[in-house]
Amino acid sequence: MDNNRNTSAPRDAAWREELRKSMSAKERGAIPRVKMPELDAAYRVTCNEEVNQGLPAEAAVVEASRCLDCPDPQCVTGCPVNINIPGFIKNIQRGEFHQAAVVLKETSALPAVCGRVCPQEKQCESKCIYHKMKKEPVAIGYLERFAADFDRLSGQSALPGIPASNGIKIAVVGSGPAGLSFAGDMVKRGYDVTVFEALHEIGGVLKYGIPEFRLPNAVVDVEIDALASLGVKFVKDCIVGKTYSYGDLHQMGFKGIFVGSGAGLPRFMGIPGENFIGVMSCNEYLTRINLMGAGHEGYDTPVLRGRNVAVIGGGNTAMDAVRTARRMGALRAMVVYRRSEAEMPARAEEVKHAKEEGVEFLTLHNPLEYMADEKGHVTTMRLQRMELGEPDASGRRSPVPVEGAVEDVPVDLVIVSVGVSPNPLIPDSIDSLEVSRRGTIVVDEATMRSSLPDIYAGGDIVRGGATVILAMGDGRHAAASMDAALKG
Numbered sequence: 001m002d003n004n005r006n007t008s009a010p011r012d013a014a015w016r017e018e019l020r021k022s023m024s025a026k027e028r029g030a031i032p033r034v035k036m037p038e039l040d041a042a043y044r045v046t047c048n049e050e051v052n053q054g055l056p057a058e059a060a061v062v063e064a065s066r067c068l069d070c071p072d073p074q075c076v077t078g079c080p081v082n083i084n085i086p087g088f089i090k091n092i093q094r095g096e097f098h099q100a101a102v103v104l105k106e107t108s109a110l111p112a113v114c115g116r117v118c119p120q121e122k123q124c125e126s127k128c129i130y131h132k133m134k135k136e137p138v139a140i141g142y143l144e145r146f147a148a149d150f151d152r153l154s155g156q157s158a159l160p161g162i163p164a165s166n167g168i169k170i171a172v173v174g175s176g177p178a179g180l181s182f183a184g185d186m187v188k189r190g191y192d193v194t195v196f197e198a199l200h201e202i203g204g205v206l207k208y209g210i211p212e213f214r215l216p217n218a219v220v221d222v223e224i225d226a227l228a229s230l231g232v233k234f235v236k237d238c239i240v241g242k243t244y245s246y247g248d249l250h251q252m253g254f255k256g257i258f259v260g261s262g263a264g265l266p267r268f269m270g271i272p273g274e275n276f277i278g279v280m281s282c283n284e285y286l287t288r289i290n291l292m293g294a295g296h297e298g299y300d301t302p303v304l305r306g307r308n309v310a311v312i313g314g315g316n317t318a319m320d321a322v323r324t325a326r327r328m329g330a331l332r333a334m335v336v337y338r339r340s341e342a343e344m345p346a347r348a349e350e351v352k353h354a355k356e357e358g359v360e361f362l363t364l365h366n367p368l369e370y371m372a373d374e375k376g377h378v379t380t381m382r383l384q385r386m387e388l389g390e391p392d393a394s395g396r397r398s399p400v401p402v403e404g405a406v407e408d409v410p411v412d413l414v415i416v417s418v419g420v421s422p423n424p425l426i427p428d429s430i431d432s433l434e435v436s437r438r439g440t441i442v443v444d445e446a447t448m449r450s451s452l453p454d455i456y457a458g459g460d461i462v463r464g465g466a467t468v469i470l471a472m473g474d475g476r477h478a479a480a481s482m483d484a485a486l487k488g
Contacts, residue, residue, distance in 0.1 A: 029130070031063075031065065031066050033138075034059050037052070038051055038353075045323075045357050047213075048213050049212075050214070050216050054145060055146045060142075064093035067089045069090075070086070073086045074128075075124040075125070075128055078124040078127035080469045080470050080472065081108050081181070083144075088104050089140070089143055091147075092143055097147055097150040098154065104144060108181075109184030109223065109472065112152060112219045112222065113177070113468065114468065115142070115146070116141075116145055116214065121137075162187065162230055165231075166191060168190075168191050168192060169194070169254045171194055171254040171257045173257065173258065173260060173261050174195075174198075174204055174261040175204050175224075177204070177260075178260035178472065179258065179459075180203075180223070181479075182258045182475035182479045183227060183258075185475065185476050188230070193233065195232060195233065197235065197236050198238065198261075205262060208287040209286055210320060211324050239425065240426065257456070258457065259457040260458055262423055263422045263464060265424065267416075269418060273369045276372040276376055277376050279416065280304065281416055282320075283420060285303070285324070285415050288303045289303060289324055304413050305330075306325065308411045308413070309322070309330040309332070309333045309334065309411065309413045309414075311334065311414075311417055312415070312418060313418045314343075314346055315345045316346045317417050319350040319351065322359050336362045336365050336366070337362070339363065339399050340388060344363070364385065364386045366401075367381050368406065371408075377412070378412065378414055381408070384401050388400075421438070421439055426441070427439060430452070433451060433452055433455065441462055443457050446481075447485075448474060448477050449485070457478070458471060458477065459471035459475070
C-alpha cells in the first residue's frame, strides 16, 4: 500500500489562488469534512500496515479552505502545546506545505506523531466554531499529519534555528512524549540536553505502547532524528536511579533534571485467577510485540497467542491490544468494559476501527474471576452483567451488578488494561523528593517544579496517566519554567 500519497502537489498555483478567491465563508462552510482514506479491514488484520493512509494533497487543500479565519481562534486554546493552528492550516490552503511544517515545529517536537494519535476531537477540534453551526469541525489532526508527512517525505525537513550553546547541561529521564517535548524546547533555547532512556529504543510509550498500524516506528524515528540534528543527545540502556544516581548526575555537571519516566507499572483487578497462565498485563503484551518483535519474522521473543482473547478495559490502550490480538491470529477478540460504550474513554475512531476488524464489545460486563485447566492455563472468564446506576463523583453513572446475571465465556488469553501506575524507580531513589499516595511526583502546577529545586517532572509520572499531547504540554511548560529559573 502507498503511504506517500500526500507528497503529490495540488494541481497548480493558479488553481489554489482561484480556490481561495472564489469561495465565500458560506461556501466554505458548505464543504463537507474530508474523510480519511483507510486500508480495507479484511486486509489490514492480516498485516501491521498503517490503517489511516493520509490525505491526498488536493483533499488537504480543500479541507484547509474550510477554516473560517476566526478572529479569536479557540482551537489554539484547546491545544496543550499551543500550536499556531490557523497559521499552519492557512499555509496548507495556499499550497505552502513546507511552511506549514515550519509553523508546526515552532511549538511541537512531534507533529507527525500528534497528527496520528492525539485526541483532537476532545481538544483543538472540540473548540472549532463549526460546532456552533452544528457542523463537523475542521479536520485539524488530519491536516497536521499531512503537513508533517509532507515535510518528512519531501527530504527537505524544516529545522528551526538554534542559538549558540550556553554550555548549561540538562538531563532528561525518559524518552517518551514528555521528555522529547522538553528536550526539543530546551535545545532550542541553547541548552546542552542529554536524554537517558532505560530501554534499547528511544521513544518510550510511542515505541512500546502504540502499535505500528496506528503509529509506524519509522515516523517516530524521523521525529527523534530531527531532535538529534538539533543537538539533543540520546543515551539508551541507561536506568537513572540504577545506572546513574541523582548524585551522579550532579557530578556529571547537569544543572537541571526533567523526569518523564512514565507510568509503566501495570495494574490488575485483584480478582481470583489473575495469576493463571494466559492472564497478562496490556503493557507486557504490547511491549513484547511492539518493541521486542514477538510474532514477527526474525525475532525470538515469545508471546502468548490466543484463539479466544478478552481485553479488559475501554481505553485506547485496550483498543490497541485487542486489535493487535486480531492481527496475531485471534478468531474471537473481545473487549470487556463495565460501563456503556458511550462512556468508553477510547477515541471513537479507534472503536470504529476495532468493530470493522471484527472485535466484539461486551459492554456493561465486569470480570469476577478466571478459571483454568489442570495445567493452570486460563480457559474461562466469569462475567457479571452490569447496569448504570447513579452518577459517581466525576459525574459518570456508576455501574452496578445485575443480580443473578452471571455468565461464563471461553477464553485462552486475557489481557488486562485497567490502568497503570507511575514508574516507582525515580521517586524511590531520590531522598526528599515529595511523592503522592498514588506514587506520582508532586509538582507545582504553575511551574512543573518538584520539591527539589533542580528537578522538574511531567507526563504520567505526574498525572498517573495522560495522553501524548498532555505529556508534551507538560514538557513544554517545564522547559519554560526551568529556563526562567536558570536565568534567574
